[in-house]
Amino acid sequence: MLGLDRLQEFLAANERNTERRFHVLSARDGEQVVGLSVFSYTRASSCGFSEYIVVVSSARGTGLGRKLFDRRKAILDADARRAGQQRCRGLFIEADDPWRVPAEHVAAERETAIDPVERRRIFAHLGFWRIDVPYVQPPLAAGKAAVDYLDLLFAPWDGNEHDISAHAVLDTLRPIWGAWARHEYEDHLARLARYLGGRSIALRPLL
Numbered sequence: 657m658l659g660l661d662r663l664q665e666f667l668a669a670n671e672r673n674t675e676r677r678f679h680v681l682s683a684r685d686g687e688q689v690v691g692l693s694v695f696s697y698t699r700a701s702s703c704g705f706s707e708y709i710v711v712v713s714s715a716r717g718t719g720l721g722r723k724l725f726d727r728r729k730a731i732l733d734a735d736a737r738r739a740g741q742q743r744c745r746g747l748f749i750e751a752d753d754p755w756r757v758p759a760e761h762v763a764a765e766r767e768t769a770i771d772p773v774e775r776r777r778i779f780a781h782l783g784f785w786r787i788d789v790p791y792v793q794p795p796l797a798a799g800k801a802a803v804d805y806l807d808l809l810f811a812p813w814d815g816n817e818h819d820i821s822a823h824a825v826l827d828t829l830r831p832i833w834g835a836w837a838r839h840e841y842e843d844h845l846a847r848l849a850r851y852l853g854g855r856s857i858a859l860r861p862l863l
Contacts, residue, residue: 666694668744672837674699675699676697676699676705676832676835677696677699678695678696678707679695679728681694681727681728683720683723685715688710690714691709691710691711691712691715691721691724692708693710693730695707695709697735697739698827698831700828700830701824701827702736702739702741702745703744703745703747703827703828703833704744704746705747705748705749706728709721711724716770721782723776728747728814732744732747740742745814745819745824746813746814747784747810747811747814748808748810749779749811750807750808751776751809752772752775752805752806752828753805753806754771754772754773754776755803757772757805777863779862780861783811783812784810785811785812785817785860786808786834787809787856788857788858788859789818789825791808792804792806792844794841794844794845795837795840797836802844810859817859818858819857820856821856821857822849822853822856823854825848832847833845
């Protein structure tokens with residue numbers, strides 16, 4: 657689970673950021689936190705972005721992940737209405753591509769989290785699709801390297817499981833990448849924009 661200081665950082669960002677609104681959602685079993693999600697609403701695209709979603713191993717397979725997902729959906733729809741939109745358009749998330757992720761990263765994930773293939777199955781069950789674009793995450797901080805083994809996924813809430821507009825992708829990523837990599841994100845975003853070319857991007861099945 658994330659530490660309290662990191663969770664407070666996310667919520668504190670709401671005081672200085674008008675482009676995104678962060679939320680921290682937790683599930684408890686008595687005094688124990690058994691599930692946690694950090695996510696945000698992006699005004700420009702009226703889409704959500706999932707930073708983290710974690711369920712403890714003892715609670716997996718109980719439907720808790722679905723409950724967290726549905727609760728996030730309700731919160732993001734409320735954010736959209738406050739922003740003058742009818743509803744949130746859907747939720748983005750980054751996920752390891754099981755066939756491109758480095759072997760040492762997979763081994764570490766199996767020790768602390770869920771195997772990337774199993775995680776992909778769960779995301780598919782929750783309604784996520786892979787955006788058919790070569791996705792490169794900019795460096796998260798100075799001295800870090802870009803990450804090229806992630807996929808960008810999207811769970812549409814309007815029933816459109818065929819494509820997503822380039823504008824929705826770019827308008828969502830711009831404030832997110834800008835917060836991570838202030839000095840490098842513009843080059844990454846410009847390259848992605850040239851690739852997208854203003855067209856609609858296909859959504860592909862995860863499995």
